[in-house]
Amino acid sequence: MGVMEQFFDYLQSFGPKTKILLVAHNAKAFDAMFALQEVIKRRLKNELILQGAKILCMKVGTWEFIDSLMFLPMPLSAMPKSFGLNELKKGYWPFLANKPEYYQYEVPLLEKELYCVSDMKSKPAADFHKWHDEQTANGYVFNFRRELIDYCISEVTILRQACTAFRELFEEKAGFDPMFNCITLSSACMAAYRRNFLPADTIGIVPPGGYHGRGKQSQIALKWLDYESQKLGKVIRTFAH
Structure with missing residues (x-):
């Protein structure tokens, strides 16, 4: 399964x-x-x-x-600092080693290249190199299965606590839970504005199709109706007349 x-x-x-x-x-x-x-x-x-x-x-x-x-346009690694989650820190995972041949590995720390270090920005890359060098010098043993579980738990814990902190902060100010009621930060902000700051009776409700009639007419259709009006000698009402 x-x-x-x-x-x-x-x-x-x-x-x-x-x-x-x-x-x-x-x-x-x-x-x-x-x-x-x-x-x-x-x-x-x-x-x-x-x-x-x-x-x-x-x-x-x-x-x-x-x-x-x-709602939170930032990497998971930035969330602990953003929300003051001092006890949490995103670790490193060798994504390129997520293959069957590595599943039973219990060896010294894997090569840096397997951690996609080339895709990291300068500051995160420098932090990674420092971490990897320290772990290697200390003889750290990498157990694939244990590391995978620990990494997944860390990822989920960071996201859960960051989302909880965001929801509580937003609800404290706006009066509703943004994630249960909206699907984007912009829609949550607009809902908060309508709920708490928009004065009543200040936005006109435009009728469907606008104020010039509900039907949509092409220029060709309007010219044809104008021709028929002249030929029949009668007035044919359109949104243009």
Whole structure:
């Protein structure tokens, strides 16, 4: 049984009436894609809000999948400092070693190249080199399975605590939970403005189709109607007359 199968079995164990908010960082371009595959596989009715090919929000019954990156536009590594989570720190993971041949490894720390150090910016790269050199000098033993579990727990803990801190700060000022009520930071800010600061009766409600009539007419159609009006000697009312 795959990871997504186990995860969806777990979600369904809560029952059909339990409201669940599921949050992942960069879900729109990664996690939500795998979730959608499982939703389709199980033939579950879903509603998608898309941004091109990316999934901003996916609703499945009482479940709602959203992307925390749409609220917190920063890497996970920046969240502990941003929210004062001093006891948390994002570690390093050798993404290029996530292959079957490494699964049983219990060896000295893996080569730096396997940590995608070439993709890091200068400051994070310098911090990584310092960390790797210190761990290597201390004879640190890398156990793939243990490190993978620890890294995943760290990632989830950072995101959970950062999102909790953000929601509490926002709700304290705005009076509502941004992640349960909106799908982006901009929509949450607009909702906060409407709820708390927008004076009543200050925005006009434009009727569907505007103030010039509901039908849309092309220039060619209007010219034809004008021709018919002249030929018949009668006035034909259009939005232009």
